[in-house]
Amino acid sequence: MEQPVTAVYDANILYPAPLRDLFIRLAQAGLVQARWTETIHDEWMRNILKNNPQLASERLLRTRMLMNGAVRDCLVTGYEDLIESITLPDLDDRHVLAAAIRAGAKVIVTYNLKDFPQGMLTGFDIEAIHPDDFLVGLLDVAPGVVCAAVKRQRESLRNPPKTTEELLTTLESQGLTQAVARLRTFASLL
Template sequence: MKADYPAVLDACVLPPMPLADTLLRMAETPRLYLPKWSNEIMAEVTRNLTGEPWKKTPAQAKHRVDTLRAHFPEAWIEGFEPLIDLMKNDPKDRHVLAAAVSSGTKLIVTYNAKDFPASFLQPWGIERKGPSTFPIHLYELAPGIVARKLRRTGSKHRYSAGRFA
């Protein structure tokens, strides 16, 4: 199975390691979705990782981003900057919506519902899902694959500080 529908992962869902690991495993072969992000999203991930509550070193944060670049080279969205001023959502998150629009992505995965209200996403045909709702959606699409991937998670996070960050 190979799912080619893209989903932009907002910066808030990538620092918590158990969540990030789960979301990213769902994007590995057999792929259930295509993760998408931008350099701006990754800069925010880096700021979040080096701040409270994660307190990672800059080298650890850089290693996380480099690992994501190596494992998901097709995830990077570029050339969306001219669209930022057209977005009507919260100014600090307009780059996320612009990246989604530019890449043809129809889904943003974020905790941040207030900065991505449906009324600002609908004109672009984009939906927002929370990071707990998104895996449920994936499970509904492919319950066996999701169950197998979740069984493999647990003791060691693939994208964590130990092996990859």
């Protein structure tokens, strides 16, 4: 995987806070040119509020603003005209592929691989990739940079703080099983 790889993060990558934090840190470290849209923001925020109605929407709006400020050139615009011409199994995912095309992304990082069949992406030179496989690929090319990003994430956790193993267990619970197995071999660096 060439660095930095331009990747559109699907809403399901931004929904869980631990994953969102790590994947933004990977972008800040220069491994990824992370991209998303206001529509992708709307989707992850809507789902969090649906599943956690007690959460204040202002808090998520602040997170959204911080995310946009944390990653340079993260917002993709001007992709809407492509949506109608795209065919995918789930019509509601066409905006993600349209954004990836407009951004010149090589990958869409998503848990929903079935919604982005490779045969439908090949013509655009884009690949849908599971976050675990994406992180393993980054570990293959820049283990030290990935470890430093995980360490910064762990050190930023204050309420409550987490040990290295607690953070790795959290990431593992998010489906990053292969990557966490690799990261455990670097535990002293995290």
